[in-house]
Amino acid sequence: MRAFLTMIWLLFFALGAGEAPAQSFRHNGPIEVAIQSGSGGGADVFARTIARILEKEKLLSQPLRVVNNSRAAVPWAMAYLAERKGNDHVIGIFTDAWVATPLLREDAKYTVKDLTPLVHLLLQPSIVLVKADSPYATLKDFIDAAKKSPARLKQGGGPAQAVETQQGLLIQKATGVKWEIVSISKKPAKIADLLSGNSQIIIQEPSHVTDELKSGTLRAIAALTEKRISSLPNLSTAREQGVEIPFLANGRGIMAPPGISKEAIEFWEELFSRMVKTPSWRKYLEETRVEPYFLKSRDFGQLLDQQSALMRSNLQEAGAKVVR
Structure with missing residues (x-):
């Protein structure tokens, strides 16, 4: 070609x-x-x-x-x-x-x-996000809910090689808990899917959801990083919440x-x-x-x-x- x-x-x-x-x-x-x-x-x-x-x-x-x-x-x-x-x-x-x-x-x-x-x-860096009125305050909350009802919860993701999908799979492997990861091609569609309640979490870079975080439309519940993110210093890492996952750079x-x-x-x-x-x-x-x-x-x-x-x-x- x-x-x-x-x-x-x-x-x-x-x-x-x-x-x-x-x-x-x-x-x-x-x-x-x-x-x-x-x-x-x-x-x-x-x-x-x-x-x-x-x-x-x-x-x-x-x-x-x-x-x-x-x-x-x-x-x-x-x-x-x-x-x-x-x-x-x-x-x-x-x-x-x-x-x-x-x-x-x-x-x-x-x-x-x-x-x-x-x-x-x-x-x-990547962060785990929920809609504003979600019952989940932390990633640990979501994982605990998934243990009880794995078939009910979904993550808006991408193709298999996408970082967000890979990170979702790493969390599942580390915790032994499963939920469905739905492949959605575009970021706006992922956010719309989350806000509609069809999915319960998405994983994105902070720079991709700046407006949604400022407006309060979305909430960040965990940073998937080795240490806290400079732009979100009050957001705890998955590790701090007791969720140990391999480092995906x-x-x-x-x-x-x-x-x-x-x-x-x-x-x-x-x-x-x-x-x-x-x-x-x-x-x-x-x-x-x-x-x-x-x-x-x-x-x-x-x-x-x-x-x-x-x-x-x-x-x-x-x-x-x-x-x-």
Whole structure:
């Protein structure tokens, strides 16, 4: 399938400190950034945000060339990196779909094991939500009710590989309690289903339900995170409520082709180590209600191994056809 590519130049030049990281390594030309979506998609917006921050904070001297895929194809973006082995001038925007998609699609030729993890940058936290007049004050309340009437309660979810569905399945496995997870494609439809009483909980990112939380239409009853969320400090975690579930990282980061130089890896590690300490980055995290979660290459690779194993096991137990 022929991908339609759009090339957009994002030029920004360092002043003063310039490319201070890894002085032994310098890019000698433009840097390509492979994006799994077309212009305006989530990964595209994230890439452009990083570009603006690097420009504002004067951290990079070489131009970035963003390479979009209009068909929003994760396999294409991963192949774009994997087939440029040893190329120090190509990076890609990682999302959780880079873990899940190759497990389910035979046309996905590569997995994250075929790439070089550079840095993990942030987590997109998930919260459990109920409608305002729900009898459930906590996730524990909902689980206790599901024990008594498992056939009566439902979660508005997505396809098997969706983070919200995966997290619902992890809660079920951890507690031994079952409820129906209904696949609903769009966020507004999920909220409408919850408000109608057809489902009793949904799992979403805080940034996706900002208006509903402010208006009181929805209530958050648990954070599915290792620690409390910065934007919702009074919301207890599932663990605090006595519900222990494995850590499912819905994050974003930077990947590179296989076989790139050690110097290039160190360059990107140091560059992004500086970026995540800047006021511009902290402002972005606050505005988008996401959480900092910075890992360098080695630790990022270990996280990917753990997440791949967790996702594979979860999908298999859910009855999904796992192809690798």
